Amino acid sequence: MPVWDKSARIDGKFSKADFTFDRERNVYICPAGKELTHSGVIDQGRILPYRASRRDCTRCDLKPRCTTAATRKVSRDIDEDVRDYVRSLEGTDAFAQSCVERKKVEMRFAHMKRIHKLDRLRLRGLTGAKDEVLLTALAPSGWPSSSGNPQNRTRYRPSDQDQGTAKGHSRNNQ
Numbered sequence: 001m002p003v004w005d006k007s008a009r010i011d012g013k014f015s016k017a018d019f020t021f022d023r024e025r026n027v028y029i030c031p032a033g034k035e036l037t038h039s040g041v042i043d044q045g046r047i048l049p050y051r052a053s054r055r056d057c058t059r060c061d062l063k064p065r066c067t068t069a070a071t072r073k074v075s076r077d078i079d080e081d082v083r084d085y086v087r088s089l090e091g092t093d094a095f096a097q098s099c100v101e102r103k104k105v106e107m108r109f110a111h112m113k114r115i116h117k118l119d120r121l122r123l124r125g126l127t128g129a130k131d132e133v134l135l136t137a138l139a140p141s142g143w144p145s146s147s148g149n150p151q152n153r154t155r156y157r158p159s160d161q162d163q164g165t166a167k168g169h170s171r172n173n174q
């Protein structure tokens, strides 16, 4: 699955991609070659802020292209290494294959919600949910459905009893 990255800037300032992460020293290097360091604080449980020093930014000629704040900050997700790994897979054959297979799964979920009306689960618990989803996933291949082969669909045919009732009903109406 592609990494959802919202770090690009639309105001013309340097984006996160313009900063290089040095894993060994655990610092970001800015376009001016200065270090942005992490204080050890974790924001919102998963964001690691890296900040440039005020002294470096104040003297920097690139500051108008970098930030309007006193110092520049770059945020790093606590799982950024995993995100980097996934980014490195983009463009490979395996990644393209995964995208194709994910589309098939998405279609199944849409089918389950729209055709089989599985917009909420009726059975309780993890096991119940698992059983219900499995049965619904099997349904299109085994049961007649509105999306299946039209020749496999069963048509409603009134039984003799129904016809008798219908005749009786029409007689009563005469």
Ligand code: SF4
Pocket: 030, 031, 032, 033, 034, 052, 056, 057, 058, 060, 061, 062, 063, 066, 067, 071, 072
């Ligand atoms: S403003 Fe600060 S962070 Fe930005 S390029 Fe200059 S020194 Fe680096």
